[in-house]
Amino acid sequence: xxxxxxxxxxxxxxxxxxxxxxxxxxxxxxxxxxxxxxDACPAGENIQRWLYHAxxxxxxxxxxxxxxDNPLPAICGRVCFHPCEAACNRGKVDEAVGIRAVExxxxxxxxxxxxxxxxxxPATGRRVLVVGSGPSGLSAAYHLARAGHEVVVREAAxxxxxxxxxxxxxxxxxxxxxDAEISxxxxxxxxxxxxxxxxxIASAMAEGAFDAAYLVLGAQLSHRVQVPAADSARLLDxxxxxxxxxxxxxxxxxxxVVVYGGGDTAMDAARSAKRLGATDxxxxxxxxxxxxxxxxxxxxxxLAEGVTVRWMSTISRVEKDKVLVEKMExxxxxxxQPTGEFTNLDADxxxxxxxxxxDLAPLAALEGVEVRDGLVVVDxxxxxxxxxxxxxxxxxxxxxxxxxxxxxGKRAARNIDRWLRGETGGPPPRHELASIExxxxxxxxxxxxxxxxxxxxxxxxxxxxxxxxxxxxPNALFEARRCLSCGNCFECxxxxxxxxxxxxxxxxxxxxxxxxxxxxxxxxxxxxxxPCGAIVMVPELI
Amino acid sequence: xxxxxxxxxxxxxxAVGNRLVDPHLRTVQSDRLRPxxxxxxxxxxQGCGEALGARFVLDAAMAATDRQLIVVNATGxxxxxxxxxxxxxxxxxxxxxxxxNTAAVATGVAAALKVRGDTATRVIAQAGDxxxxxxxxxxxxxxxxxxxxxxxxxxxxxxxxxxxxxxSASTPAAARTATTEARGREPGNAFGQGKNLPAxxxxxxxxxxxxxxxxxxxxxxxxxxxxxxxxxxxxLHVLVPCPLGWGAASRDxxxxxxxxxxxxxxxxxxxxxxxxxxxxxxxxxxxVEAYLRPxxxxxxxxxxxxxxxxxxRIQAIADRNIGRFDLLGERAGKGSR
Numbered sequence: 077x078x079x080x081x082x083x084x085x086x087x088x089x090x091x092x093x094x095x096x097x098x099x100x101x102x103x104x105x106x107x108x109x110x111x112x113x114x115d116a117c118p119a120g121e122n123i124q125r126w127l128y129h130a131x132x133x134x135x136x137x138x139x140x141x142x143x144x145d146n147p148l149p150a151i152c153g154r155v156c157f158h159p160c161e162a163a164c165n166r167g168k169v170d171e172a173v174g175i176r177a178v179e180x181x182x183x184x185x186x187x188x189x190x191x192x193x194x195x196x197x198p199a200t201g202r203r204v205l206v207v208g209s210g211p212s213g214l215s216a217a218y219h220l221a222r223a224g225h226e227v228v229v230r231e232a233a234x235x236x237x238x239x240x241x242x243x244x245x246x247x248x249x250x251x252x253x254x255d256a257e258i259s260x261x262x263x264x265x266x267x268x269x270x271x272x273x274x275x276x277i278a279s280a281m282a283e284g285a286f287d288a289a290y291l292v293l294g295a296q297l298s299h300r301v302q303v304p305a306a307d308s309a310r311l312l313d314x315x316x317x318x319x320x321x322x323x324x325x326x327x328x329x330x331x332x333v334v335v336y337g338g339g340d341t342a343m344d345a346a347r348s349a350k351r352l353g354a355t356d357x358x359x360x361x362x363x364x365x366x367x368x369x370x371x372x373x374x375x376x377x378x379l380a381e382g383v384t385v386r387w388m389s390t391i392s393r394v395e396k397d398k399v400l401v402e403k404m405e406x407x408x409x410x411x412x413q414p415t416g417e418f419t420n421l422d423a424d425x426x427x428x429x430x431x432x433x434x435d436l437a438p439l440a441a442l443e444g445v446e447v448r449d450g451l452v453v454v455d456x457x458x459x460x461x462x463x464x465x466x467x468x469x470x471x472x473x474x475x476x477x478x479x480x481x482x483x484x485g486k487r488a489a490r491n492i493d494r495w496l497r498g499e500t501g502g503p504p505p506r507h508e509l510a511s512i513e514x515x516x517x518x519x520x521x522x523x524x525x526x527x528x529x530x531x532x533x534x535x536x537x538x539x540x541x542x543x544x545x546x547x548x549x550p551n552a553l554f555e556a557r558r559c560l561s562c563g564n565c566f567e568c569x570x571x572x573x574x575x576x577x578x579x580x581x582x583x584x585x586x587x588x589x590x591x592x593x594x595x596x597x598x599x600x601x602x603x604x605x606x607p608c609g610a611i612v613m614v615p616e617l618i
Numbered sequence: 619x620x621x622x623x624x625x626x627x628x629x630x631x632x633a634v635g636n637r638l639v640d641p642h643l644r645t646v647q648s649d650r651l652r653p654x655x656x657x658x659x660x661x662x663x664q665g666c667g668e669a670l671g672a673r674f675v676l677d678a679a680m681a682a683t684d685r686q687l688i689v690v691n692a693t694g695x696x697x698x699x700x701x702x703x704x705x706x707x708x709x710x711x712x713x714x715x716x717x718x719n720t721a722a723v724a725t726g727v728a729a730a731l732k733v734r735g736d737t738a739t740r741v742i743a744q745a746g747d748x749x750x751x752x753x754x755x756x757x758x759x760x761x762x763x764x765x766x767x768x769x770x771x772x773x774x775x776x777x778x779x780x781x782x783x784x785x786s787a788s789t790p791a792a793a794r795t796a797t798t799e800a801r802g803r804e805p806g807n808a809f810g811q812g813k814n815l816p817a818x819x820x821x822x823x824x825x826x827x828x829x830x831x832x833x834x835x836x837x838x839x840x841x842x843x844x845x846x847x848x849x850x851x852x853x854l855h856v857l858v859p860c861p862l863g864w865g866a867a868s869r870d871x872x873x874x875x876x877x878x879x880x881x882x883x884x885x886x887x888x889x890x891x892x893x894x895x896x897x898x899x900x901x902x903x904x905x906v907e908a909y910l911r912p913x914x915x916x917x918x919x920x921x922x923x924x925x926x927x928x929x930x931r932i933q934a935i936a937d938r939n940i941g942r943f944d945l946l947g948e949r950a951g952k953g954s955r
Contacts, residue, residue: 085703086701086703086704086705086706087706088706088708088709088710089657089659089706089707089708089709090704090705090706091657091658091659091660091661091700091705091706091707092657092658092659093659093705094659094660094661094705095659096658096659096660096661099664131628131638132637132638518632518876518901518902519629519632519633520628520629520630520632521626521627521628521629521630521632522901523626554626557626557627557628557638558626558628559628561628566628566637567635567637568629568633568634568635568636568637569633569634569635569636569644569645569647569648570633570634570635572634572635572647572648573634573635573645573647573648573835574634574670574872576662576665576666576667576669576670576673576871577658577660577662577669578654578656578657578658578673579658582648582650584650585637592658594658595658595659597664597665598664599664599665599666599861599868599869599871600665600867600868600869601665601868601869601871601872603869604869604870604872604873605872605873607629607633
């Protein structure tokens with residue numbers, strides 16, 4: 077005490093000799109939880125992570141994060157049915173983050189700026205055959221090429237893209253976008269051979285000395301239902317009709333068009349018919365709107381364009397310029413049952429959109445491949461019963477969407493890579509879900525969702541111009557910043573600020589924080605006040 | 619919040635920091651090199667709101683004065699847990715006074731600085747609610763009326779926590795303390811008693827009076843900053859939940875401080891020279907029950923049968939504050955949220 081100047085008794089900060097960490101019975105630890113968007117993404121994108129970069133305006137870094145998992149962001153940013161947004165925790169606060177719109181912004185920015193996909197790993201000398209150049213084949217080819225394998229994609233059609241090009245109308249997906257993202261994959265050294273269908277997988281593999289194959293033949297045979305029709309009746313198949321809109325001379329359909337079916341293809345067909353000059357485009361569907369398999373966005377857009385729907389109706393007979401429609405009613409089990417009430421509907425042609433089947437003839441000579449209900453059976457690694465032959469997309473049992481296909485491609489590519497390297501074991505275990513209960517949403521500033529511009533009604537009935545517009549940069553930035561960063565630290569400094577014991581050290585940008593367990597008393601305020609649920613308390617081991 | 623910037627930035631100005639905004643819009647607490655006027659190793663209970671409040675206020679004051687600051691501290695929890703001989707957790711020039719004379723000692727320090735011609739060094743006096751509202755009020759009122767150049771900060775945890783949770787004149791109605799037990803026909807602290815010290819300070823017509831909460835850091839730091847720009851007698855009243863005395867989980871300190879404001883029970887406002895200047899609007903209004911339920915000092919209100927009459931009287935207090943300070947922004951038009 078005598079060593080101190082007059083009236084000064086104690087040294088500043090001498091309390092640090094008192095290690096209050098010994099009081100603790102529980103300790104906080106930092107965790108990364110699985111954000112619901114990532115959890116729901118069929119392509120396995122790390123959405124929260126790429127949004128984190130986009131939030132700071134680092135768009136190229138965001139795009140690089142995106143293409144780690146999905147090489148088709150400009151495509152998926154337009155046609156994905158965004159299960160991420162349905163799962164988004166912000167939907168429980170105000171409105172879900174417009175993830176798909178930001179993805180599209182990033183995909184378009186990459187095309188505009190010519191950002192190149194990541195370089196390939198050193199060549200492994202292994203060869204993989206991909207049959208089909210739809211979204212799944214493209215995704216697999218990209219991931220296999222990045223892993224250093226030599227990839228050949230064989231496509232039966234004259235242009236690559238599969239259903240992207242021949243199934244999805246260009247007012248939803250402009251062809252320049254498809255071409256740009258495919259050519260970026262080709263620039264990696266992936267060879268896509270068009271007009272080169274494979275009649276027999278086994279011999280194609282042997283001839284090309286391929287070590288493995290990924291089969292994504294799609295489902296391109298329209299499901300035929302026995303609809304009684306007069307000889308003079310004009311019946312079209314929806315897939316052929318949609319593919320025909322790509323041709324220089326589209327098929328003649330007349331002015332009154334009836335579309336039979338309730339899926340996405342029926343919506344696309346009816347909307348395309350409108351654009352080709354049909355004054356009436358009527359969808360006949362046997363159940364009600366709630367039971368309709370088409371995605372809600374597409375139904376909304378179709379109705380907005382003047383497409384009408386005859387709910388609870390089936391077609392009994394097709395004649396030269398009319399169809400006989402029977403009214404249905406739902407039974408107690410929710411199945412439609414005939415009522416015996418009939419009405420006539422004028423129709424110059426009827427487009428059948430009643431589902432599609434896979435053509436599995438090229439697999440006939442492959443031993444061990446199991447087929448069930450017209451689909452190829454695969455294991456958890458996407459491998460068929462024939463060793464080294466993997467399959468995905470619409471020809472295996474799964475939801476038939478572009479993003480599911482992209483996800484199959486990624487999973488198959490990673491498993492083919494492991495199989496070629498002789499490795500076993502699956503992907504690492506998934507983190508615990510960051511549910512809304514784990515967040516402290518008070519901290520997020522209130523902000524409603526940004527609305528994407530839409531083409532005016534008149535132009536949506538006369539041409540194939542893209543209907544939904546993209547976000548501009550300020551809006552994309554705003555939308556990205558609506559992300560709650562569920563379950564993953566975004567460096568808001570709350571834990572650092574709210575600790576009564578100064579037991580959190582801030583390590584600087586990108587480096588997050590560490591706890592100082594010498595002084596942490598285990599009060600748990602940091603856990604309660606972490607906006608994104610990235611801290612948990614665990615019992616202290618005594 | 620008045621400090622919200624116009625462009626949207628995820629957590630805006632509600633979190634401690636925000637990597638998306640300019641560094642000068644971030645809090646002192648988010649700074650890696652913040653002063654830490656109160657450092658680790660102090661002996662406050664787990665989740666102490668007062669330890670947090672004192673660091674928030676003094677760090678902001680040190681930042682505003684280029685660390686030229688002298689702090690005078692009344693007896694109470696804050697003194698006891700920070701400075702048990704031979705250790706101290708303070709990293710600021712700090713002196714301990716008696717329980718009741720803090721304002722007078724601070725007045726003396728300010729006078730001594732004036733005599734020495736030191737215009738750079740500023741003076742803060744700080745005390746708990748006991749040392750402010752009850753025991754220290756005579757000296758404080760004198761400091762106010764003489765307009766001495768001191769910022770007096772009250773860390774209000776609403777009872778004498780250090781000596782075993784006895785009632786103070788800041789203890790809210792119905793709260794159980796060691797001297798207002800939850801028994802009889804009127805359990806807990808009586809309705810209609812106690813002092814509203816921020817209002818008393820406003821009545822002295824001093825240059826600056828404000829209330830603040832550990833749950834609204836940007837608001838708190840802005841108020842400390844404004845107080846340090848001014849001279850003369852200034853008063854800051856900070857609500858600091860006490861897990862021990864309130865019977866609350868240690869992790870809920872900030873949550874309760876926030877709920878006190880969002881229910882309207884603790885209005886955040888600024889006043890100068892006897893006039894109310896502004897109030898911080900409530901972002902998400904909550905019923906008082908959301909605030910009362912997590913606290914054991916109010917458990918008797920939710921026993922069987924519940925004291926719905928008392929809960930309604932507390933709700934009426936909150937509603938009166940909301941009307942008086944326009945906390946929902948109804949008179950001023952919608953706030954800048």
